[in-house]
Amino acid sequence: MTDPIKFHCKGVDVWYGDTQAIRDNDIDIHDKSVTAFIGPSGCGKSTFLRCLNRMNDTIDICRVTGTLLLDGDDIYSRDVDPVQLRARVGMVFQKPNPFPKSIYDNVAYGPRIHGLARSKADLDGIVEESLNAAGLWDEVKDRLDFPGTGLSGGQQQRLCIARAIATKPEVLLMDEPCSALDPIATETVEELISGLGERYCVVIVTHSMQQANRISQRTAFFHLGNLVEYDTTTAIFSTPQDERTVGYVSGRFG
Amino acid sequence: MTDAVSAPPLTASVHSTPEAAARLKKRRAAETRLRAYGMIAIGLAALALVALLWNIVSRTMNAATEHYISIDAEIEPDEDDFLGVVKSAARDAFPYASGRSAKRELYGLFSDGAADDMRRAQEDGTLQTGAAVPMRFLMSDTADLYMRGEFGELETQASAGMLTIAAEGKDFVLTSRAGAFADALGRAKAGLAREAVGLRRQAARQGTGIAALQARLPDVTGLEREDTLGQIERFEGARDRLEGQAAALDALITADRDTRLELTNRMASFFVAVNGGILKLSEVSATTALAEPLVPMAGGEDAANGEWSLRILDRPEIGRPVKDRQIAILETLQQEGRVEKVANWKFFSLSDSTQPEIAGIKGALIGSMWTMLVTFCLAFPIGVSAAIYLEEFAPKNWFTDFIEVNINNLAAVPSIVFGLLGLAVFINFFGVPRSSPLAGGLVLALMTLPTVIIAARAAIRAVPPSIRWAAMGIGASRTQTVFHHVLPLAMPGILTGTIIGMAQALGETAPLLMIGMVAFITAVPEGITDSATVLPVQVFNWANASERAFDMRTAAAIAVLLAFLVVMNMVAIILRKRFERRW
Numbered sequence: 001m002t003d004p005i006k007f008h009c010k011g012v013d014v015w016y017g018d019t020q021a022i023r024d025n026d027i028d029i030h031d032k033s034v035t036a037f038i039g040p041s042g043c044g045k046s047t048f049l050r051c052l053n054r055m056n057d058t059i060d061i062c063r064v065t066g067t068l069l070l071d072g073d074d075i076y077s078r079d080v081d082p083v084q085l086r087a088r089v090g091m092v093f094q095k096p097n098p099f100p101k102s103i104y105d106n107v108a109y110g111p112r113i114h115g116l117a118r119s120k121a122d123l124d125g126i127v128e129e130s131l132n133a134a135g136l137w138d139e140v141k142d143r144l145d146f147p148g149t150g151l152s153g154g155q156q157q158r159l160c161i162a163r164a165i166a167t168k169p170e171v172l173l174m175d176e177p178c179s180a181l182d183p184i185a186t187e188t189v190e191e192l193i194s195g196l197g198e199r200y201c202v203v204i205v206t207h208s209m210q211q212a213n214r215i216s217q218r219t220a221f222f223h224l225g226n227l228v229e230y231d232t233t234t235a236i237f238s239t240p241q242d243e244r245t246v247g248y249v250s251g252r253f254g
Numbered sequence: 255m256t257d258a259v260s261a262p263p264l265t266a267s268v269h270s271t272p273e274a275a276a277r278l279k280k281r282r283a284a285e286t287r288l289r290a291y292g293m294i295a296i297g298l299a300a301l302a303l304v305a306l307l308w309n310i311v312s313r314t315m316n317a318a319t320e321h322y323i324s325i326d327a328e329i330e331p332d333e334d335d336f337l338g339v340v341k342s343a344a345r346d347a348f349p350y351a352s353g354r355s356a357k358r359e360l361y362g363l364f365s366d367g368a369a370d371d372m373r374r375a376q377e378d379g380t381l382q383t384g385a386a387v388p389m390r391f392l393m394s395d396t397a398d399l400y401m402r403g404e405f406g407e408l409e410t411q412a413s414a415g416m417l418t419i420a421a422e423g424k425d426f427v428l429t430s431r432a433g434a435f436a437d438a439l440g441r442a443k444a445g446l447a448r449e450a451v452g453l454r455r456q457a458a459r460q461g462t463g464i465a466a467l468q469a470r471l472p473d474v475t476g477l478e479r480e481d482t483l484g485q486i487e488r489f490e491g492a493r494d495r496l497e498g499q500a501a502a503l504d505a506l507i508t509a510d511r512d513t514r515l516e517l518t519n520r521m522a523s524f525f526v527a528v529n530g531g532i533l534k535l536s537e538v539s540a541t542t543a544l545a546e547p548l549v550p551m552a553g554g555e556d557a558a559n560g561e562w563s564l565r566i567l568d569r570p571e572i573g574r575p576v577k578d579r580q581i582a583i584l585e586t587l588q589q590e591g592r593v594e595k596v597a598n599w600k601f602f603s604l605s606d607s608t609q610p611e612i613a614g615i616k617g618a619l620i621g622s623m624w625t626m627l628v629t630f631c632l633a634f635p636i637g638v639s640a641a642i643y644l645e646e647f648a649p650k651n652w653f654t655d656f657i658e659v660n661i662n663n664l665a666a667v668p669s670i671v672f673g674l675l676g677l678a679v680f681i682n683f684f685g686v687p688r689s690s691p692l693a694g695g696l697v698l699a700l701m702t703l704p705t706v707i708i709a710a711r712a713a714i715r716a717v718p719p720s721i722r723w724a725a726m727g728i729g730a731s732r733t734q735t736v737f738h739h740v741l742p743l744a745m746p747g748i749l750t751g752t753i754i755g756m757a758q759a760l761g762e763t764a765p766l767l768m769i770g771m772v773a774f775i776t777a778v779p780e781g782i783t784d785s786a787t788v789l790p791v792q793v794f795n796w797a798n799a800s801e802r803a804f805d806m807r808t809a810a811a812i813a814v815l816l817a818f819l820v821v822m823n824m825v826a827i828i829l830r831k832r833f834e835r836r837w
Contacts, residue, residue, distance in 0.1 A: 053727070055723070055726065055727065058722075058726065060649070060650065083726075083729055083730070083731045083732075084729065085729075086726060086727060086728065086729040087728070087729030088729075090727065090728055090729075091723075091727035091728075092727070093720065093723055093724065093727065095720060097718075097720035097721060097723065097724040098724070099721065099724060099725070099739060100721075100743065109725075109728065109730075109738070110728040110729065110730075113729070113730055113734055113738075114729060160724070163724075163728060164727065164728055166728075167728045167729055
């Protein structure tokens with residue numbers, strides 16, 4: 001577990017108006033591994049995730065302070081273009097949200113707007129590669145011009161992952177990507193995420209401790225806006241240090 | 255079971271008591287009632303719609319055809335006085351219409367449009383020339399209305415017995431031993447009786463006045479008294495005169511049925527069709543009549559039973575624009591098969607005119623198209639841009655709140671106010687040409703803007719935020735998100751709002767009156783700066799016109815307006831469907 005550090009966060013506070021959602025968080029997120037954020041509802045794990053690609057900027061009343069470094073660069077510095085940042089830090093949401101366009105256009109959208117493909121053949125290659133990486137290619141290769149919204153829930157979520165991958169990001173943020181899926185689809189997506197962890201820095205927010213256990217290398221436990229404990233997943237689930245973590249992972253509250 | 259009241263047995267649910275059953279029944283009754291109300295409301299609306307369409311369509315059908323008269327005309331190769339051609343052709347076809355008023359009535363059958371037709375044909379090089387070219391001349395509006403039975407149908411009474419004819423100067427004395435004219439006499443006398451009743455009513459009114467003045471008499475003195483007395487005298491004079499007239503009419507009515515009654519133009523018109531001619535009765539008794547030939551007979555022989563007929567038009571000549579001589583000529587023409595009823599395509603190729611039979615809708619239609627084009631080109635992009643900015647980019651503060659409130663209020667401003675604004679700002683300040691589609695379009699765009707903005711904002715707001723997140727999550731900028739994802743999804747809603755706005759603008763009259771689009775314009779506008787009128791204003795103008803023939807053209811113009819609306823909406827719906835298919 002000596003992967004290089006991708007995100008270095010220090011003293012991060014997040015405010016929604018007058019309400020503080022995140023208090024003084026320090027966390028280092030490692031590259032080429034899966035990091036899981038767990039914790040009860042409203043503990044700030046999603047809010048923190050959204051700080052990592054500045055999605056919180058779209059909320060007028062949200063204010064972020066502290067240091068967030070991506071590869072050593074402050075992502076909240078004035079020189080950083082949040083739109084460009086989001087191309088580097090891709091995001092997958094809780095509910096599958098494919099664009100109401102064809103499967104092909106869904107995946108090709110990112111490369112198109114960022115000018116990643118020089119030719120149509122190039123773009124076709126990216127689409128195939130991304131769908132392959134999301135394990136969806138074999139299922140949809142014959143119907144690429146069908147609407148993405150016509151797929152099943154699990155397929156839609158993998159399409160969204162393929163769409164995020166197609167932009168060639170360095171980090172993938174996933175906000176409870178399996179909570180709207182059935183167990184079978186969940187299993188497929190989990191396998192996918194585990195695989196992606198070998199190539200990307202994956203950060204996943206989840207409500208399911210089993211899921212965190214299954215797919216992540218490191219786990220962070222959030223409670224009431226505080227990062228309570230952060231360690232390897234094995235350590236969190238076998239020898240938690242904080243009393244609150246003990247209570248949560250053993251299922252006493254949450 | 256002592257505590258049964260405080261703790262009812264578990265099996266007795268509150269949902270199975272008789273009270274619950276009653277509640278259920280009540281609820282169901284309420285639901286049934288509501289459904290019935292809904293059905294009644296829809297039924298009423300449908301009925302109103304059917305009535306409206308029926309009314310418009312049935313009246314429009316009248317304007318769908320027009321009448322032509324086929325006669326021969328002499329046309330020189332380089333003819334330039336086409337009105338003269340029509341007149342001389344008419345004189346040649348009806349040589350018996352001699353004398354000033356007879357000729358005027360004859361010419362009155364033909365429209366100026368007949369000359370216009372020939373002029374157009376000459377310009378196209380399709381005009382036949384020669385000494386006796388068979389031509390079709392457009393009928394005037396009054397003749398056309400007569401052909402449609404607008405002034406009542408000519409009632410034909412079959413002949414009863416033999417009719418003897420004897421010349422008396424220019425006129426003829428008709429005799430029917432069988433008393434064939436008794437009915438005509440009866441009708442004429444009934445008309446006189448109605449007139450007498452009217453005269454007596456007026457006389458009674460004078461009597462009331464006299465009584466009122468006499469009641470005042472004891473209270474007044476001196477000069478005022480003399481005035482009053484004089485007034486009473488005048489009133490009495492009038493009363494006596496009216497009563498005298500009524501009595502004279504009574505004398506006529508009670509006269510012997512063999513005494514000839516003189517017919518006036520205040521009574522029904524009576525014609526006798528015999529020997530190929532048409533005679534108008536000027537005096538009538540039960541058995542004899544004095545008749546003036548309007549269309550001459552082929553010969554003066556007596557006519558046997560079945561060879562002649564009496565025709566009656568109940569509406570008196572004084573109460574209709576079409577004269578007896580014109581009716582006689584039209585009847586003759588129709589009998590000879592020289593009246594043609596053809597589809598009125600000219601309605602779509604001509605513009606406004608003071609003469610209803612050559613008034614068309616083209617000018618107003620093109621004017622409406624130009625105006626709508628200007629309105630759309632302004633209201634749609636500006637409205638959508640404003641909606642996008644307010645919804646996606648504008649910060650939420652007092653200023654944007656203020657703008658929002660004002661846009662909503664603007665939608666409720668009476669349209670005539672926009673007209674005043676257009677007059678003051680666009681025409682007087684910016685010098686936009688008066689009564690041009692540009693000025694109209696600008697005003698209507700102002701009026702339409704709030705509708706478009708409100709609808710577009712609602713449509714943009716209805717796009718699920720997850721789509722915005724999805725786009726932003728892969729690094730799309732705000733602008734890319736809006737134009738690639740939000741706007742296409744919102745477009746059907748935006749188009750719906752735009753249709754509503756444009757439909758409103760299309761039917762708007764009031765603001766256009768203010769900017770001079772109500773002017774009488776006979777030219778078809780060739781651009782947005784030409785003077786023009788629009789469909790609703792054309793409807794308004796024709797509905798105000800005094801000529802009766804404009805009635806059916808008003809209905810036709812309304813039909814064209816509705817058709818325009820349907821076409822416009824259909825285009826918008828097709829566009830909307832196209833956007834929807836991309837989902």
